[in-house]
Amino acid sequence: MLEEIDLFRLMGNRMRYLTERQSVVARNVANADTPGYQAQDTTPFTFNSALLRTGGMASNAGHAPALTLARTEPGHIGVAPTSAALQSATKNTSTNEKPDGNTVSLEEQMIKSTDIANGFALANAAYTKSLSLMKIAIDPGK
Template sequence: MAISFEKAFGLHPDALLIRDKRSQVLAENIANADTPGYKAKDMDFQTALAGAQSRQSGSLGRTDPKHFEISTARHADSQYRIPNQPDTGDGNTVDIHEERNAFTRNSMEYQTTLNFLNSRISGLKKAIGGGTQ
Protein backbone atom coordinates (compact mmCIF):
# COMPACT_ATOMS: atom_id res chain seq x y z
CA MET A 1 0.00 0.00 0.00
CA ALA A 2 1.51 3.31 -1.12
CA ILE A 3 1.35 6.48 0.93
CA SER A 4 -0.08 9.48 -0.89
CA PHE A 5 1.78 12.52 0.42
CA GLU A 6 -0.74 14.78 -1.28
CA LYS A 7 -3.52 13.18 0.76
CA ALA A 8 -1.43 13.06 3.92
CA PHE A 9 -0.33 16.70 3.83
CA GLY A 10 -3.17 18.35 1.90
CA LEU A 11 -2.62 22.01 1.10
CA HIS A 12 -0.10 22.60 3.88
CA PRO A 13 3.05 22.36 1.71
CA ASP A 14 1.54 24.94 -0.66
CA ALA A 15 0.57 27.10 2.32
CA LEU A 16 4.22 27.05 3.46
CA LEU A 17 5.39 28.19 0.03
CA ILE A 18 2.83 30.99 -0.05
CA ARG A 19 3.72 32.12 3.48
CA ASP A 20 7.41 32.07 2.56
CA LYS A 21 6.79 34.24 -0.51
CA ARG A 22 4.67 36.63 1.57
CA SER A 23 7.48 36.89 4.14
CA GLN A 24 9.81 37.97 1.34
CA VAL A 25 7.35 40.60 0.11
CA LEU A 26 6.82 41.99 3.63
CA ALA A 27 10.57 42.00 4.30
CA GLU A 28 11.09 44.03 1.11
CA ASN A 29 8.53 46.52 2.36
CA ILE A 30 10.31 46.85 5.71
CA ALA A 31 13.71 47.20 4.04
CA ASN A 32 12.36 49.98 1.81
CA ALA A 33 10.46 51.90 4.48
CA ASP A 34 12.67 54.96 3.94
CA THR A 35 13.06 54.68 0.17
CA PRO A 36 11.39 57.63 -1.56
CA GLY A 37 8.70 56.54 -4.02
CA TYR A 38 8.60 52.92 -2.86
CA LYS A 39 5.10 51.42 -2.95
CA ALA A 40 4.21 48.77 -0.36
CA LYS A 41 3.14 45.36 -1.70
CA ASP A 42 1.32 42.41 -0.21
CA MET A 43 -0.18 39.08 -1.23
CA ASP A 44 -3.71 37.81 -0.83
CA PHE A 45 -3.09 34.53 0.96
CA GLN A 46 -6.65 33.24 0.45
CA THR A 47 -6.52 33.79 -3.32
CA ALA A 48 -3.12 32.12 -3.61
CA LEU A 49 -4.29 29.17 -1.51
CA ALA A 50 -7.46 28.84 -3.60
CA GLY A 51 -5.23 28.63 -6.68
CA ALA A 52 -3.21 25.89 -5.04
CA GLN A 53 -6.40 24.05 -4.11
CA SER A 54 -7.71 24.22 -7.67
CA ARG A 55 -4.40 22.77 -8.85
CA GLN A 56 -4.76 19.89 -6.40
CA SER A 57 -8.36 19.25 -7.39
CA GLY A 58 -7.24 18.78 -10.98
CA SER A 59 -8.37 21.91 -12.79
CA LEU A 60 -4.75 22.46 -13.82
CA GLY A 61 -4.08 18.78 -14.27
CA ARG A 62 -1.36 17.49 -16.51
CA THR A 63 -2.41 15.95 -19.80
CA ASP A 64 0.69 13.76 -19.91
CA PRO A 65 2.68 12.27 -17.00
CA LYS A 66 5.88 13.65 -18.55
CA HIS A 67 4.66 17.25 -18.26
CA PHE A 68 5.90 19.43 -15.42
CA GLU A 69 3.42 20.13 -12.67
CA ILE A 70 2.61 23.81 -12.23
CA SER A 71 2.58 25.00 -8.63
CA THR A 72 0.41 28.08 -8.24
CA ALA A 73 1.88 28.63 -4.80
CA ARG A 74 5.26 29.42 -6.32
CA HIS A 75 3.74 31.85 -8.78
CA ALA A 76 1.52 33.75 -6.36
CA ASP A 77 1.60 37.40 -7.32
CA SER A 78 2.12 40.32 -5.02
CA GLN A 79 0.09 43.45 -5.55
CA TYR A 80 0.45 47.02 -4.43
CA ARG A 81 -1.24 47.68 -1.11
CA ILE A 82 -3.76 50.49 -0.67
CA PRO A 83 -2.05 52.90 1.76
CA ASN A 84 -3.57 53.43 5.21
CA GLN A 85 -1.72 56.66 5.85
CA PRO A 86 -1.56 59.92 3.93
CA ASP A 87 1.40 60.55 1.66
CA THR A 88 4.33 61.96 3.64
CA GLY A 89 5.59 63.85 0.62
CA ASP A 90 8.17 61.38 -0.65
CA GLY A 91 5.70 58.98 -2.32
CA ASN A 92 6.51 56.06 -0.01
CA THR A 93 3.42 54.07 1.08
CA VAL A 94 5.08 51.79 3.67
CA ASP A 95 3.57 51.94 7.16
CA ILE A 96 6.34 50.33 9.20
CA HIS A 97 4.02 49.40 12.08
CA GLU A 98 1.59 47.65 9.75
CA GLU A 99 4.45 45.85 7.99
CA ARG A 100 5.96 44.59 11.25
CA ASN A 101 2.56 43.38 12.47
CA ALA A 102 1.84 41.62 9.17
CA PHE A 103 5.34 40.08 9.14
CA THR A 104 4.97 38.82 12.73
CA ARG A 105 1.53 37.36 12.08
CA ASN A 106 2.70 35.69 8.86
CA SER A 107 5.69 34.22 10.71
CA MET A 108 3.44 32.77 13.41
CA GLU A 109 1.12 31.27 10.80
CA TYR A 110 4.14 29.83 8.94
CA GLN A 111 5.35 28.23 12.17
CA THR A 112 1.88 26.83 12.90
CA THR A 113 1.74 25.20 9.47
CA LEU A 114 5.26 23.86 9.93
CA ASN A 115 4.32 22.38 13.32
CA PHE A 116 1.29 20.71 11.75
CA LEU A 117 3.41 19.17 9.00
CA ASN A 118 5.97 17.99 11.53
CA SER A 119 3.26 16.23 13.52
CA ARG A 120 1.92 14.62 10.34
CA ILE A 121 5.39 13.39 9.42
CA SER A 122 5.87 12.07 12.95
CA GLY A 123 2.57 10.21 12.66
CA LEU A 124 3.58 8.72 9.31
CA LYS A 125 6.93 7.61 10.76
CA LYS A 126 5.09 5.87 13.60
CA ALA A 127 2.74 4.19 11.13
CA ILE A 128 5.60 2.96 9.01
CA GLY A 129 7.65 1.82 11.99
CA GLY A 130 4.70 0.11 13.65
CA GLY A 131 4.61 2.57 16.52
CA THR A 132 7.98 1.55 17.97
CA GLN A 133 9.97 4.77 18.07
Template sequence: MFDKMEIFRMAQGLAVHAGTRQAVIARNVANADTPGFRAQDIADFTETYRKTGPELPLRTTREGHLPASETGLRAAAIREDDAPGEPNGNTVSLEEEMLKAAETKSKHDLALAVYRSSLGVLRTSLGRAR
Protein backbone atom coordinates (compact mmCIF):
# COMPACT_ATOMS: atom_id res chain seq x y z
CA MET A 1 0.00 0.00 0.00
CA PHE A 2 2.70 2.50 0.94
CA ASP A 3 5.07 1.70 -1.92
CA LYS A 4 3.07 3.65 -4.55
CA MET A 5 2.29 6.97 -2.87
CA GLU A 6 2.76 9.11 -5.94
CA ILE A 7 1.22 12.25 -4.39
CA PHE A 8 4.03 12.43 -1.83
CA ARG A 9 6.67 11.96 -4.52
CA MET A 10 5.08 14.66 -6.64
CA ALA A 11 4.85 17.12 -3.75
CA GLN A 12 8.47 16.41 -2.80
CA GLY A 13 9.55 16.84 -6.43
CA LEU A 14 7.73 20.15 -6.72
CA ALA A 15 9.33 21.41 -3.49
CA VAL A 16 12.81 20.38 -4.66
CA HIS A 17 12.20 21.99 -8.06
CA ALA A 18 11.06 25.23 -6.40
CA GLY A 19 14.14 25.25 -4.15
CA THR A 20 16.45 24.68 -7.11
CA ARG A 21 14.78 27.43 -9.12
CA GLN A 22 14.96 29.82 -6.17
CA ALA A 23 18.74 29.18 -5.98
CA VAL A 24 19.12 29.97 -9.69
CA ILE A 25 17.08 33.16 -9.27
CA ALA A 26 19.22 34.20 -6.30
CA ARG A 27 22.36 33.65 -8.37
CA ASN A 28 20.88 35.82 -11.14
CA VAL A 29 20.11 38.63 -8.68
CA ALA A 30 23.57 38.38 -7.13
CA ASN A 31 25.13 38.80 -10.57
CA ALA A 32 22.84 41.59 -11.77
CA ASP A 33 25.80 43.97 -12.13
CA THR A 34 28.35 41.45 -13.42
CA PRO A 35 29.40 42.35 -16.98
CA GLY A 36 28.64 39.59 -19.46
CA PHE A 37 26.53 37.51 -17.05
CA ARG A 38 23.68 35.71 -18.80
CA ALA A 39 20.47 35.20 -16.79
CA GLN A 40 19.66 31.55 -16.16
CA ASP A 41 16.52 29.58 -15.41
CA ILE A 42 15.46 25.96 -15.21
CA ALA A 43 12.74 24.16 -17.10
CA ASP A 44 9.24 24.22 -15.68
CA PHE A 45 8.30 21.44 -13.27
CA THR A 46 5.85 19.92 -15.73
CA GLU A 47 8.67 19.53 -18.25
CA THR A 48 11.02 17.81 -15.81
CA TYR A 49 8.53 15.59 -13.98
CA ARG A 50 7.96 12.19 -15.56
CA LYS A 51 10.75 12.60 -18.10
CA THR A 52 13.07 9.68 -18.22
CA GLY A 53 16.14 9.27 -20.30
CA PRO A 54 19.81 8.43 -20.29
CA GLU A 55 20.91 12.06 -19.86
CA LEU A 56 20.75 12.32 -16.05
CA PRO A 57 19.57 9.03 -14.61
CA LEU A 58 19.04 8.75 -10.88
CA ARG A 59 21.02 6.07 -9.13
CA THR A 60 20.82 4.32 -5.81
CA THR A 61 23.84 4.37 -3.53
CA ARG A 62 22.29 2.41 -0.66
CA GLU A 63 19.78 -0.36 -0.53
CA GLY A 64 17.14 1.83 1.13
CA HIS A 65 17.10 4.40 -1.70
CA LEU A 66 14.29 4.53 -4.21
CA PRO A 67 15.19 3.20 -7.65
CA ALA A 68 15.25 5.69 -10.51
CA SER A 69 12.35 4.07 -12.33
CA GLU A 70 9.98 4.79 -9.43
CA THR A 71 10.72 8.44 -8.81
CA GLY A 72 9.92 9.91 -12.22
CA LEU A 73 12.12 12.91 -11.49
CA ARG A 74 14.99 14.10 -13.59
CA ALA A 75 17.42 16.81 -12.63
CA ALA A 76 16.45 20.15 -14.12
CA ALA A 77 18.97 21.53 -16.57
CA ILE A 78 19.94 25.16 -16.22
CA ARG A 79 19.42 27.15 -19.38
CA GLU A 80 20.61 30.62 -20.25
CA ASP A 81 18.34 33.47 -21.22
CA ASP A 82 18.55 34.48 -24.89
CA ALA A 83 17.16 37.98 -24.36
CA PRO A 84 19.22 40.96 -25.45
CA GLY A 85 21.09 42.46 -22.56
CA GLU A 86 22.56 45.68 -21.35
CA PRO A 87 25.51 47.28 -23.17
CA ASN A 88 27.83 45.42 -20.78
CA GLY A 89 26.34 42.08 -21.90
CA ASN A 90 24.35 41.38 -18.73
CA THR A 91 20.85 39.97 -19.33
CA VAL A 92 19.48 40.00 -15.75
CA SER A 93 16.29 41.98 -15.23
CA LEU A 94 15.62 42.47 -11.53
CA GLU A 95 11.91 42.98 -12.17
CA GLU A 96 11.64 39.64 -13.97
CA GLU A 97 13.65 37.89 -11.28
CA MET A 98 11.32 39.29 -8.59
CA LEU A 99 8.29 37.95 -10.50
CA LYS A 100 9.97 34.56 -10.92
CA ALA A 101 10.81 34.47 -7.20
CA ALA A 102 7.19 35.19 -6.21
CA GLU A 103 5.90 32.52 -8.62
CA THR A 104 8.43 30.01 -7.30
CA LYS A 105 7.47 30.73 -3.70
CA SER A 106 3.81 30.09 -4.50
CA LYS A 107 4.72 26.75 -6.12
CA HIS A 108 6.74 25.79 -3.05
CA ASP A 109 3.80 26.74 -0.82
CA LEU A 110 1.55 24.62 -3.04
CA ALA A 111 3.86 21.63 -2.64
CA LEU A 112 3.80 21.99 1.14
CA ALA A 113 0.00 22.34 1.18
CA VAL A 114 -0.43 19.20 -0.94
CA TYR A 115 1.98 17.31 1.32
CA ARG A 116 0.18 18.45 4.51
CA SER A 117 -3.24 17.64 3.08
CA SER A 118 -2.15 14.20 1.89
CA LEU A 119 -0.54 13.49 5.22
CA GLY A 120 -3.81 14.44 6.95
CA VAL A 121 -5.78 12.08 4.69
CA LEU A 122 -3.28 9.31 5.39
CA ARG A 123 -3.48 9.86 9.14
CA THR A 124 -7.27 9.90 9.04
CA SER A 125 -7.35 6.68 7.04
CA LEU A 126 -5.11 5.04 9.65
CA GLY A 127 -7.49 6.17 12.38
CA ARG A 128 -5.15 8.66 13.99
CA ALA A 129 -6.25 12.16 14.81
CA ARG A 130 -3.95 15.07 14.22
Protein backbone atom coordinates (compact mmCIF):
# COMPACT_ATOMS: atom_id res chain seq x y z
CA MET A 1 0.00 0.00 0.00
CA LEU A 2 2.71 2.51 0.96
CA GLU A 3 4.70 1.71 -2.20
CA GLU A 4 1.87 3.33 -4.19
CA ILE A 5 2.80 6.71 -2.66
CA ASP A 6 5.70 8.29 -4.53
CA LEU A 7 7.47 9.61 -1.43
CA PHE A 8 7.55 6.17 0.17
CA ARG A 9 8.71 4.61 -3.09
CA LEU A 10 11.48 7.20 -3.34
CA MET A 11 12.58 6.62 0.28
CA GLY A 12 12.51 2.86 -0.32
CA ASN A 13 14.74 3.27 -3.38
CA ARG A 14 17.10 5.49 -1.38
CA MET A 15 17.35 2.92 1.42
CA ARG A 16 17.96 0.09 -1.07
CA TYR A 17 20.72 2.17 -2.67
CA LEU A 18 22.30 2.86 0.73
CA THR A 19 22.15 -0.84 1.60
CA GLU A 20 23.89 -1.73 -1.67
CA ARG A 21 26.52 0.97 -1.14
CA GLN A 22 27.20 -0.20 2.44
CA SER A 23 27.73 -3.72 1.08
CA VAL A 24 30.28 -2.40 -1.44
CA VAL A 25 32.11 -0.41 1.26
CA ALA A 26 32.18 -3.47 3.54
CA ARG A 27 33.62 -5.54 0.69
CA ASN A 28 36.30 -2.89 0.14
CA VAL A 29 37.26 -2.92 3.83
CA ALA A 30 37.33 -6.72 3.87
CA ASN A 31 39.76 -6.67 0.93
CA ALA A 32 41.95 -3.81 2.20
CA ASP A 33 44.96 -6.16 2.42
CA THR A 34 44.27 -8.19 -0.73
CA PRO A 35 47.01 -7.57 -3.31
CA GLY A 36 45.66 -6.12 -6.55
CA TYR A 37 42.15 -5.45 -5.22
CA GLN A 38 40.56 -2.37 -6.79
CA ALA A 39 38.31 -0.26 -4.54
CA GLN A 40 34.71 -0.10 -5.76
CA ASP A 41 31.79 2.27 -5.27
CA THR A 42 28.26 2.55 -6.61
CA THR A 43 27.06 5.24 -8.96
CA PRO A 44 25.63 8.17 -6.99
CA PHE A 45 21.95 8.18 -6.07
CA THR A 46 20.31 11.22 -7.62
CA PHE A 47 16.78 12.53 -7.48
CA ASN A 48 16.46 12.31 -11.28
CA SER A 49 17.57 8.68 -11.42
CA ALA A 50 15.19 7.88 -8.56
CA LEU A 51 12.32 9.45 -10.49
CA LEU A 52 13.21 7.40 -13.54
CA ARG A 53 13.37 4.21 -11.45
CA THR A 54 9.96 4.84 -9.92
CA GLY A 55 8.36 5.77 -13.21
CA GLY A 56 8.18 9.45 -12.36
CA MET A 57 6.04 11.17 -9.82
CA ALA A 58 3.03 9.34 -11.19
CA SER A 59 2.02 5.78 -10.49
CA ASN A 60 3.11 3.07 -12.90
CA ALA A 61 -0.43 1.72 -12.92
CA GLY A 62 -1.19 3.60 -16.11
CA HIS A 63 -2.95 6.54 -14.48
CA ALA A 64 -0.51 9.14 -15.78
CA PRO A 65 2.70 9.16 -17.80
CA ALA A 66 6.06 9.19 -16.08
CA LEU A 67 7.62 12.56 -15.34
CA THR A 68 9.97 13.54 -18.14
CA LEU A 69 12.13 16.58 -18.60
CA ALA A 70 11.08 18.82 -21.45
CA ARG A 71 12.74 21.75 -23.19
CA THR A 72 9.96 24.36 -23.30
CA GLU A 73 12.04 27.41 -24.28
CA PRO A 74 14.90 27.70 -26.80
CA GLY A 75 17.22 29.00 -24.05
CA HIS A 76 16.69 25.94 -21.83
CA ILE A 77 19.27 23.20 -21.70
CA GLY A 78 17.95 19.87 -22.94
CA VAL A 79 18.61 16.65 -21.05
CA ALA A 80 19.19 13.41 -22.88
CA PRO A 81 18.06 10.34 -20.92
CA THR A 82 20.81 7.83 -20.30
CA SER A 83 20.39 4.27 -19.17
CA ALA A 84 23.81 4.43 -17.51
CA ALA A 85 22.34 6.77 -14.88
CA LEU A 86 19.91 4.03 -13.88
CA GLN A 87 22.51 1.37 -13.30
CA SER A 88 24.25 0.83 -10.00
CA ALA A 89 27.36 -0.61 -11.58
CA THR A 90 30.47 -0.45 -9.47
CA LYS A 91 33.58 1.38 -10.51
CA ASN A 92 37.08 2.06 -9.25
CA THR A 93 37.12 5.34 -7.32
CA SER A 94 40.40 5.45 -5.45
CA THR A 95 43.54 7.01 -6.91
CA ASN A 96 45.98 5.92 -4.19
CA GLU A 97 47.46 2.65 -5.34
CA LYS A 98 49.70 0.76 -2.90
CA PRO A 99 52.82 -1.05 -4.11
CA ASP A 100 50.88 -4.35 -4.16
CA GLY A 101 48.26 -2.84 -6.52
CA ASN A 102 45.54 -2.47 -3.88
CA THR A 103 43.61 0.82 -4.12
CA VAL A 104 41.52 0.60 -0.92
CA SER A 105 41.93 3.58 1.41
CA LEU A 106 40.46 2.81 4.83
CA GLU A 107 40.06 6.54 5.49
CA GLU A 108 37.94 6.94 2.34
CA GLN A 109 35.86 3.90 3.27
CA MET A 110 35.29 5.31 6.77
CA ILE A 111 34.07 8.61 5.29
CA LYS A 112 31.76 6.74 2.89
CA SER A 113 30.41 4.61 5.73
CA THR A 114 29.62 7.74 7.78
CA ASP A 115 27.93 9.29 4.74
CA ILE A 116 25.83 6.14 4.35
CA ALA A 117 24.82 6.19 8.03
CA ASN A 118 23.77 9.84 7.69
CA GLY A 119 21.78 8.98 4.55
CA PHE A 120 19.97 6.18 6.40
CA ALA A 121 19.14 8.54 9.27
CA LEU A 122 17.75 11.17 6.89
CA ALA A 123 15.70 8.68 4.86
CA ASN A 124 14.38 7.08 8.05
CA ALA A 125 13.41 10.48 9.49
CA ALA A 126 11.56 11.42 6.29
CA TYR A 127 9.82 8.02 6.22
CA THR A 128 8.83 8.25 9.91
CA LYS A 129 7.59 11.84 9.61
CA SER A 130 5.53 10.97 6.53
CA LEU A 131 3.93 8.06 8.37
CA SER A 132 3.06 10.27 11.34
CA LEU A 133 1.49 12.85 8.99
CA MET A 134 -0.59 10.10 7.39
CA LYS A 135 -1.75 8.95 10.83
CA ILE A 136 -2.78 12.53 11.68
CA ALA A 137 -4.71 12.76 8.40
CA ILE A 138 -6.49 9.47 9.10
CA ASP A 139 -7.33 10.26 12.73
CA PRO A 140 -6.93 13.99 13.44
CA GLY A 141 -8.22 13.58 17.02
CA LYS A 142 -5.03 11.90 18.23
